[in-house]
Amino acid sequence: MPARPLSPHLSIYRMYRYTLLTSFLNRLTGVALSLALVLLVYWLTAVAGGARSQARAAWLLNLPVMKLVYAACIIAFCYHLVAGIRHLVWDTGHGLERSQSRSSSWLVLVASVLLMLIIGTFAFVFAGRAP
């Protein structure tokens, strides 16, 4: 190991800081979405294999535990989308002051939870369908 400071300094940061929490959540949801990408390609491949291949995949995709996976995907997507837009705004040089960053972290939480509720309602309440 080199004798210079290495990022990230997990032992130094205080975990409850909103700056750390929002950044950590963005990474966590990003990695979760990478796994969701595997699910997307699995589903696309199953569809491409025809009706019987999709029916075989439906056994896995319709397992009760998959509802939790889909819910996790929706949560990860909504948070990563809204937090990502916040990052893009930062890239223009706006909203970097401490007070602005603090209020935008609240905005990200509220907006992403609203989006989760909307998408979750359409996905789970309005649609009781099988893939």
Add this chain to the structure above:
Amino acid sequence: MSLRSPLRRVLGTGSAKQGVHHWWVQRLTSVALVPLTVWFVVSLLALPSLDHATVAGWERQGSTSLLLILLVLVGTWHSQLGVRVVVEDYVPSPAARTVTLTLIAFAHALLAAAGILAVLKVALGSAP
């Protein structure tokens, strides 16, 4: 304590001016994924059913297959760049890091190729 790496001290050549490339492509793919992912989620929720006939019919209509290919391509690219940074930050051993980064790059290339192939199969009508 100096923040310069030993190699930097020996070579003394300054920056390679490549550092911004990862950052820029990450931003480029982020901007593209905002409309692509929103389109995908809305279209999926708007489908009356997820049975084979409905999904295949949806993939064949209009620009769906084009947008799906873009979603898979840009999505895997963005994912590769993001996971790469996480690995670089949390895997301290250079050997383990190199192996992990290689596997991640291969896995993403495989995902991109498989996803695009699957969309093309349905779009070009060679799916059974």
